[in-house]
Structure formats: C-alpha cells, structure tokens
Amino acid sequence: MILARFLGPRVFILVAIVLAAAILVPASNLLLPASHPLHVPSYLVPLFGKYVCYALLALALDLVWGYVGILSLGHGAFFALGGYAMGMYLMRQIGPRGVYGNPILPDFMVFLNWKELPWYWTGFDQFWFACLMVVLVPGLLAFVFGFFAFRSRVTGVYLSIITQAMTYALLLAFFRNDMGFGGNNGLTDFKDILGFPIQAGSTRAGLFAASCVALAIAVLFVGWITRSKLGKLMIAVRDAESRTRFIGWRPEYVKLFAFTVSAVMAGIAGALYVPQVGIINPGEFAPVNSIEVVVWAAVGGRGTLIGPVLGALLVNYGKTVFTAVLPEFWLFMLGGLFVFVTLVLPRGIVGTIDHGFDAFRATRRARAAEKGEAGGQDAVPNPAE
Amino acid sequence: MNRLIPWLLLCLGALLSAAPGAAFGQTPEADPAAIVQKFGGKQSFDATEAVVSELAATGDERVARALRALRDGDLYWRKSDEKVFVATRKGDDYEIFDPLSGDSAGTVAKGDLEKVRVKNSIRNAVTGALGTLTLRADNPAQRMRAADTLFSEGDPEMVAPLDAAIAAETDPAVKTRMQEARASAVLVSDRPAEEKAAAAKVLAARGDRESLNKLTAFAAATGDAAAKKAAESAIAAIESNIAFWNQAQNVWYGLSLGSVLLLAAIGLAITFGVMGVINMAHGEMVMLGAYTTFVVQEVIRANAPGLFEFSLAIALPLAFLVSGAVGLVMERFLIRFLYGRPLETLLATFGVSLILQQAVRTIFGPSNRQVGNPDFMSGAFDVGLMSVTWNRLWIIVFALVVFAALLLVLNRTPLGLQMRAVTQNRRMAAAMGIRTPWVDALTFALGSGIAGIAGVALSQIDNVSPNLGQGYIIDSFMVVVFGGVGNLWGTLVGAMTLGIVNKFLEPFAGAVLGKIVVLVLIILFIQKRPRGLFAQKGRFVDA
Numbered sequence: 003m004i005l006a007r008f009l010g011p012r013v014f015i016l017v018a019i020v021l022a023a024a025i026l027v028p029a030s031n032l033l034l035p036a037s038h039p040l041h042v043p044s045y046l047v048p049l050f051g052k053y054v055c056y057a058l059l060a061l062a063l064d065l066v067w068g069y070v071g072i073l074s075l076g077h078g079a080f081f082a083l084g085g086y087a088m089g090m091y092l093m094r095q096i097g098p099r100g101v102y103g104n105p106i107l108p109d110f111m112v113f114l115n116w117k118e119l120p121w122y123w124t125g126f127d128q129f130w131f132a133c134l135m136v137v138l139v140p141g142l143l144a145f146v147f148g149f150f151a152f153r154s155r156v157t158g159v160y161l162s163i164i165t166q167a168m169t170y171a172l173l174l175a176f177f178r179n180d181m182g183f184g185g186n187n188g189l190t191d192f193k194d195i196l197g198f199p200i201q202a203g204s205t206r207a208g209l210f211a212a213s214c215v216a217l218a219i220a221v222l223f224v225g226w227i228t229r230s231k232l233g234k235l236m237i238a239v240r241d242a243e244s245r246t247r248f249i250g251w252r253p254e255y256v257k258l259f260a261f262t263v264s265a266v267m268a269g270i271a272g273a274l275y276v277p278q279v280g281i282i283n284p285g286e287f288a289p290v291n292s293i294e295v296v297v298w299a300a301v302g303g304r305g306t307l308i309g310p311v312l313g314a315l316l317v318n319y320g321k322t323v324f325t326a327v328l329p330e331f332w333l334f335m336l337g338g339l340f341v342f343v344t345l346v347l348p349r350g351i352v353g354t355i356d357h358g359f360d361a362f363r364a365t366r367r368a369r370a371a372e373k374g375e376a377g378g379q380d381a382v383p384n385p386a387e
Numbered sequence: 388m389n390r391l392i393p394w395l396l397l398c399l400g401a402l403l404s405a406a407p408g409a410a411f412g413q414t415p416e417a418d419p420a421a422i423v424q425k426f427g428g429k430q431s432f433d434a435t436e437a438v439v440s441e442l443a444a445t446g447d448e449r450v451a452r453a454l455r456a457l458r459d460g461d462l463y464w465r466k467s468d469e470k471v472f473v474a475t476r477k478g479d480d481y482e483i484f485d486p487l488s489g490d491s492a493g494t495v496a497k498g499d500l501e502k503v504r505v506k507n508s509i510r511n512a513v514t515g516a517l518g519t520l521t522l523r524a525d526n527p528a529q530r531m532r533a534a535d536t537l538f539s540e541g542d543p544e545m546v547a548p549l550d551a552a553i554a555a556e557t558d559p560a561v562k563t564r565m566q567e568a569r570a571s572a573v574l575v576s577d578r579p580a581e582e583k584a585a586a587a588k589v590l591a592a593r594g595d596r597e598s599l600n601k602l603t604a605f606a607a608a609t610g611d612a613a614a615k616k617a618a619e620s621a622i623a624a625i626e627s628n629i630a631f632w633n634q635a636q637n638v639w640y641g642l643s644l645g646s647v648l649l650l651a652a653i654g655l656a657i658t659f660g661v662m663g664v665i666n667m668a669h670g671e672m673v674m675l676g677a678y679t680t681f682v683v684q685e686v687i688r689a690n691a692p693g694l695f696e697f698s699l700a701i702a703l704p705l706a707f708l709v710s711g712a713v714g715l716v717m718e719r720f721l722i723r724f725l726y727g728r729p730l731e732t733l734l735a736t737f738g739v740s741l742i743l744q745q746a747v748r749t750i751f752g753p754s755n756r757q758v759g760n761p762d763f764m765s766g767a768f769d770v771g772l773m774s775v776t777w778n779r780l781w782i783i784v785f786a787l788v789v790f791a792a793l794l795l796v797l798n799r800t801p802l803g804l805q806m807r808a809v810t811q812n813r814r815m816a817a818a819m820g821i822r823t824p825w826v827d828a829l830t831f832a833l834g835s836g837i838a839g840i841a842g843v844a845l846s847q848i849d850n851v852s853p854n855l856g857q858g859y860i861i862d863s864f865m866v867v868v869f870g871g872v873g874n875l876w877g878t879l880v881g882a883m884t885l886g887i888v889n890k891f892l893e894p895f896a897g898a899v900l901g902k903i904v905v906l907v908l909i910i911l912f913i914q915k916r917p918r919g920l921f922a923q924k925g926r927f928v929d930a
Contacts, residue, residue: 340738
C-alpha cells in the first residue's frame with residue numbers, strides 16, 4: 003500500500019492488471035476446456051506475450067524519451083540484441099536435432115561450411131550466461147555509445163539521427179553471413195528452452211507469465227526511479243538541461259544512466275520476445291521498427307509511465323487487426339497516427355486526459371475562489387511538491 | 388554496351404561489305420563469288436572448313452558477310468540449284484540474300500532451303516579468318532578491333548599475317564595495337580628468346596590486365612632466363628601501372644557515389660541545413676521524382692516515342708514541380724505547426740514518409756519499375772585502364788550543376804536573399820516587410836523540389852521502387868551533418884569525402900562492412916565536431 007501511495011493509484015492498478023493477466027491468461031488457456039466462453043485460444047497466448055514484450059520496450063523508451071528527453075531512434079537495436087542473445091542460447095539447445103544433425107554447430111554454420119563454433123558463441127549453451135548477455139550486451143553498447151554521445155553533448159535531433167544510424171549499421175552488419183548470426187535468415191527453428199519444448203502450450207503460457215511479471219517489475223522499477231530524487235533530476239535535464247548543468251549537476255551522467263538502464267530493459271524485452279515468436283532476424287534492427295516504438299509511446303503519452311504500455315498494446319492490437327483485414331491500409335494508418343499524434347495529441351492519450359483533468363480542476367478551483375468559498379476542499383496538496 | 392559491340396560490328400560489316408570490294412591483297416585469280424558457291428550441296432565438315440580457308444585467302448572484304456552468316460547458322464543452299472544464300476526468317480518463309488553483296492533475292496519456302504552445317508571447329512576457323520580479313524579492312528576502327536581480337540587470342544600462327552599488316556598499316560594507333568597483338572602471338576610461338584623478351588617489353592608498354600595474364604603465363608612457362616627476367620620486369624611495371632589505375636578507378640567510383648550522395652543530400656541541406664526542419668520524408672521526395680520520370684517515360688512511350696531522348700529533360704521540371712508541390716503542402720498543413728519542436732517534426736514527417744511510400748506502393752505496385760536510359764546516358768568509354776560509364780559521368784556533371792544553380796538561387800536571387808534573412812533573424816526579417824511564413828513555405832518547397840530533381844537522376848542508376856527513398860535518407864543526413872549544417876559547400880565536400888572514403892574502404896572491408904565503418908567514423912566524428920566539418924561560426928550559431 004505504501005508502494006501504491008508512492009506510485010499513485012494508476013500505476014498500482016496497471017501493475018495489478020498485468021499481474022492478474024499473468025495468472026488468468028495461462029490459467030484460462032490451460033485449465034478451461036476449449037468450448038468454454040472464457041477460454042483463451044492457444045494461438046493468442048504468444049500474440050499477447052508479444053504485446054507485453056512490446057509494452058516493455060515502449061516503457062524502456064519512455065524512460066529515456068519521456069523522462070530525460072532523449073529521443074532514441076535506436077531502441078529496436080537493443081531489443082534485437084537481447085533477442086539475439088536469447089536466440090543464440092535457443093540455437094545451442096537444438097543440439098543434434100538440427101537438419102544436419104551437428105551436435106555443436108547450428109544448421110546455418112554447417113551450411114556455410116564452418117568447422118567450429120566462433121569464440122563469441124561460447125557459453126551460450128548455458129542459460130545463465132545467455133541471461134547475463136541479454137543484460138550486458140545492450141547495456142554495454144548503450145553505455146559506450148551514450149558515454150561518447152552525451153559527453154560531447156550531442157543532443158536533440160542529432161542524437162536521434164546517430165541512434166538511427168547505429169541501428170542501421172547493426173542491421174547491415176547482421177545481414178552479413180560471416181558475422182556468424184545466421185545472416186539474412188537469422189536464428190530460428192528453436193526446439194526447447196530450459197528443457198521445456200518451446201511449442202508446448204504450457205511453455206508458452208509460462209513465457210507469457212514471465213513477460214507479464216517482467217513488465218510489472220519494470221513498471222514498478224521505472225516508477226521508483228522516476229519518483230526518486232534521481233527522477234526529478236531526469237525531468238530537470240529534460241526540461242532545462244543547461245540550467246541543470248549550471249546548478250552543478252552533471253546532465254551527461256543522468257542521461258547515461260537512463261540510457262543504459264533503458265537499453266537493458268529493451269534487451270530483456272527482446273529476450274522474452276524471441277522464444278514466443280520463434281525467430282529473430284536482422285529485420286528487427288530496421289530503423290522503422292525503432293520508430294514504431296516511438297509512436298507507441300507517443301500515442302499512449304510519454305512521461306506518463308502507463309501511457310507507453312497502453313500505447314504499445316493499443317497500436318499493436320490495431321496493427322494485428324488492420325494487417326489482417328486491410329493490409330494495404332496499415333501503413334497509411336501508422337503514418338496518419340504519427341501525424342495525428344504530433345499535431346493533435348502531442349501529450350498522448352494519458353497525457354491529454356491528465357492535462358484535461360488538471361485544467362478542469364484548476365478552473366473549478368478558480369471558480370470556487372471567485373465565489374469566495376474558503377480555499378476549496380479539492381485543492382489537495384500534491385505530495386510531489 | 389556488351390550487347391552493343393556485336394551489333395555495331397554487324398552494322399559496320401554490312402556497310403563495308405556492301406561497298407565495292409576494293410581491298411588490299413586481293414588475288415585477282417580467286418573469285419570469291421565462285422568460291423562461296425562451294426558451300427552448296429551436301430558435304431563433309433572438312434570440305435566446309437577448306438572452303439572457309441579458301442575464302443579467307445582471297446582477302447576480299449565481301450566474304451566477311453558470308454563467313455559471319457556461316458558462323459551464325461544463317462547460310463543456306465537452295466535445294467533446286469545448290470546456290471548459296473544468306474537467309475533470314477520472314478513469316479513462314481525465308482528471305483534470301485546474295486552471300487557477298489547482300490542484295491535481296493526474293494523469298495523462298497522453308498522446305499526449299501538446306502542449312503550449311505557447321506561445328507565449333509569451323510566456327511573457330513571462321514572467327515580466325517574474319518580476324519585476318521578485318522586486319523586489312525578500310526576502316527581503321529575495324530582494323531583496330533581485329534588487332535584487339537588477335538591480341539586476346541594470342542595465336543602463334545598469326546605472327547606472319549600480322550607482320551604483313553603492320554608493314555602496310557598507316558594509322559599509328561592501329562599499328563601499335565597490331566604490334567601488341569604480334570607480341571602476344573610471339574610470346575606463345577616458338578620464336579627465339581630475344582624476340583620474346585622484346586615482345587614482353589611491348590606488352591609492358593601496353594600495361595593492362597590482359598597483358599599481365601599473358602606475361603604471367605609466359606614467365607611460368609619459359610625456360611630462357613633472359614626472357615623470363617624481361618617478362619618479370621614487365622610484370623612488375625604492369626602491376627604498378629594497374630595499381631595506379633585501380634586507385635584512379637576508386638577515386639572515380641568515389642566521386643560517382645559522392646555525386647549521388649550530393650544529389651540526395653542537397654535538398655536536405657536546404658530543408659534541414661538552412662531551415663532546421665528534420666524532414667524524414669526527404670527520401671520520399673526523391674522517390675516521387677524518380678516515379679515522375681517513370682510516368683513521363685510511360686506517357687512518351689505510349690504517345691510520342693520520338694521524344695524518348697528528351698524524356699529526362701521533360702521529367703526534370705515536372706519532378707521539381709511534383710516534389711515541390713508535395714513539400715509545399717507538407718509545410719503549409721503540417722510542418723509550420725511544428726516549428727521549434729524538432730523531435731515532433733521528425734515523427735510527423737516520418738509519418739508522412741510512410742504514407743507517401745504506401746501511396747506509391749498502392750498506385751504503382753511494390754515491384755521495381757523500369758526507367759529507361761536515353762542513348763546519351765548509356766554506354767561507357769575507357770580512360771587508361773578504367774572504364775567510365777556515361778550515366779555516372781552525367782550524374783556527376785548534373786550534381787555539380789544543381790549545386791551551382793542552388794548556390795546562385797541562394798546568393799543571387801531575391802528569394803535567396805529573403806531565405807537567408809529569415810533563417811538568420813526571423814523577427815528582423817519580418818520587420819523589414821518579408822512575409823516570413825511564405826518564405827518558409829517556398830524554402831521548403833525548393834528543398835523538396837530539388838530532391839525531386841535528384842530523383843530523376845537517381846532513377847537512371849537505381850531501382851525505382853517505393854523503397855528508393857529509404858536507402859538515401861540516413862546517408863543524406865550523414866552528409867549534411869558531416870558537412871556542417873547550414874553550409875552548402877560543406878554538403879559538397881561532405882558528400883564527396885564520404886563517397887571516396889566509402890569506395891576506398893570497400894576493397895579492404897567489403898561493401899557492407901565499409902558502409903558500417905563509415906557510419907561508425909561519422910558517429911565518432913560527430914563526437915569530435917558536433918557541428919560538422921564546416922561549422923558555422925559567430926552570430927548565426929544557435930545557443
């Protein structure tokens with residue numbers, strides 16, 4: 003309850019819903035008979051899982067964009083790197099069950115006539131090592147990249163463009179066969195994870211639950227960071243970077259921290275995403291993917307914590323529906339969404355509602371003051387101030 | 388071009404053989420017209436081959452037509468009288484021509500003709516015979532081609548005919564080629580080693596890859612130490628020559644890539660560099676220009692095929708108008724609401740780019756569209772050891788012309804003056820009576836229109852597909868950022884530098900890795916100089 007009060011009821015409700023979904027969806031899928039009206043069909047479980055991973059990714063972006071004002075157009079790269087790390091583990095788990103039956107080498111390496119596993123594949127047969135890499139690789143990349151970028155005060159649009167260039171460079175790199183990550187086809191044909199068959203309903207339900215738990219923890223974590231003193235500093239950097247610097251803070255460290263944490267979150271999202279969709283390929287690095295993440299956060303409302311989660315779920319649900327019904331129409335929709343959100347709804351859905359609510363309260367307070375009523379009872383002091 | 392050469396040869400051959408045969412070395416007693424008739428009637432391959440050498444021995448230019456027809460399987464004899472003709476299919480029947488003069492001799496039914504049978508050895512004999520024949524052709528270009536053919540064949544039998552031809556040759560350029568051909572023949576012949584060493588020197592002077600191959604083969608095979616030494620020093624000379632031309636070729640490719648980058652980025656230098664608007668739909672403006680070219684060519688093909696040579700000239704203003712109009716609409720209805728909010732501009736224009744891409748995909752389909760090259764854009768010529776294609780050359784020229792024109796517009800026209808005034812001090816410009824919103828709109832339209840013009844040029848070398856623009860957008864931003872925002876010269880230098888660096892990295896790192904290295908280098912460069920190569924200084928720099 004202290005937590006709920008600290009984070010506000012909305013975040014608490016969101017976490018509660020996500021955790022409830024983590025239990026209810028798998029339960030209804032596994033326990034209820036297929037004829038039951040509340041039964042969730044098996045094909046929907048990984049789809050929902052995918053949405054949850056996207057929500058986590060959008061939340062990661064919100065941490066840097068919404069709270070620190072860094073518009074990263076390269077978060078898809080961190081997502082994909084986490085995905086590749088998990089994919090490499092899953093690849094090694096195939097063992098001798100591949101098409102070529104090689105116990106060590108994945109199929110594509112046999113196909114390319116490789117004789118032994120490249121050094122950077124060592125250790126990926128261990129789950130713990132893969133998990134470590136899921137966190138370390140995107141985190142390290144973001145740290146190094148951010149260190150140089152923020153130190154030399156690359157800001158605003160320039161930063162956006164070089165993050166986009168980063169993911170573009172990685173896209174080109176991962177398309178190469180001799181990189182040793184499966185080239186164009188990427189990593190796929192996974193068999194099992196931690197010994198559980200990956201196609202099985204129970205595994206998928208478990209992965210879904212894990213994604214939900216990860217999302218819930220991430221929401222609480224981001225909520226905690228942004229409401230801490232550091233979070234206030236982040237917002238200060240976002241709104242007045244020079245002024246923050248003049249007061250004596252080091253904005254580049256704040257940015258670097260947020261960027262790295264955010265990249266790690268994106269990597270975890272990617273790692274949870276890959277076993278559920280069953281493939282990771284260089285297409286995930288495409289700059290368009292990263293920009294789509296931005297629109298999720300923008301639609302939901304950046305800097306609102308629950309907005310990006312909502313936005314990711316809404317936009318992706320829309321995408322699923324529209325690409326099935328009117329595949330031609332989806333890009334028009336997405337493009338229109340960009341224009342609409344920036345022109346009409348710059349605060350996003352949640353931000354607009356908040357803003358409207360604040361404005362409503364402000365007018366009511368003003369009216370109450372006019373009427374000479376003493377102070378107005380609804381002028382609750384904001385604990386954040 | 389490869390397809391063009393045989394065609395040209397054929398044309399030339401036809402022209403020459405149609406002319407009355409007044410060639411060198413014609414032996415009066417042998418009548419080619421009579422010999423050609425020996426192809427008639429059923430006979431063995433050996434007999435046919437003998438006729439070929441007999442024909443070649445006449446040295447008569449006119450027999451080339453018959454020989455070529457023989458090689459291509461177009462030589463027939465009439466069953467009724469065993470007379471020989473060149474025949475081409477005409478509907479169900481064949482039109483027949485005299486094998487020497489090429490005059491039409493009417494049409495005959497298919498069943499009346501029998502083909503003169505050939506096999507590969509005969510075809511080779513024909514090719515050799517044609518080479519000898521053309522060494523004595525009237526046209527120097529033809530003689531030169533013959534010498535080149537003989538050079539690459541390196542046939543020891545040809546030394547003597549070549550000697551004769553060299554003695555008779557008057558054109559110094561052709562003579563050199565013939566001497567080179569002779570040298571290549573001497574290397575593989577059983578002539579004395581001194582002569583071979585001299586031949587190696589001749590090849591060294593020629594200095595191309597083919598000479599290198601021939602010399603390497605010779606150096607490996609020869610037993611004579613002096614000749615081997617001569618060959619090896621020749622190889623070293625050629626290798627350094629080739630290395631030089633490789634560098635030259637790299638520079639050329641780099642300039643070519645740089646001009647493409649310049650074209651793609653120059654419009655962005657206006658919208659992003661001068662106005663500070665992040666236009667992610669810039670690539671789509673380029674794409675619209677390319678599709679305008681496609682539509683113009685389609686209309687011309689359907690209505691006035693004669694105008695095809697001018698299709699690009701017609702497309703240029705149209706592409707400028709189309710992309711410029713789209714840019715104007717974008718500025719009026721979208722971007723002007725977002726001035727001062729660069730991140731939002733980025734997102735909104737990205738949305739526009741998605742919409743434009745999908746619109747083009749819906750209208751024209753997702754696949755590549757064929758945009759033809761007018762004649763002046765096709766083909767290539769050689770400079771030393773490097774090959775220069777006309778379309779690349781014209782694109783470099785075009786990019787520089789567009790660049791110069793833009794400089795003129797910015798520095799010498801009232802609109803340019805107002806643009807600079809507005810970007811430097813908006814409020815002061817407004818106070819002076821400049822309609823700043825209008826100038827904003829026109830500036831954006833100008834930048835977009837130039838992107839459209841770039842699309843016309845890029846349609847000549849790239850696939851015209853809805854994704855055309857995406858490939859250029861990141862590169863364009865890199866060029867503008869690298870060169871320095873708000874500086875057209877920076878864009879020029881940035882584009883050319885990136886182009887050349889890219890092409891020099893490619894041999895070591897491969898095309899993709901080279902590109903990645905360039906991206907990383909730019910990222911590092913931005914760290915070092917966040918405002919680009921030619922950073923603006925003084926009062927224009929924003930806070």
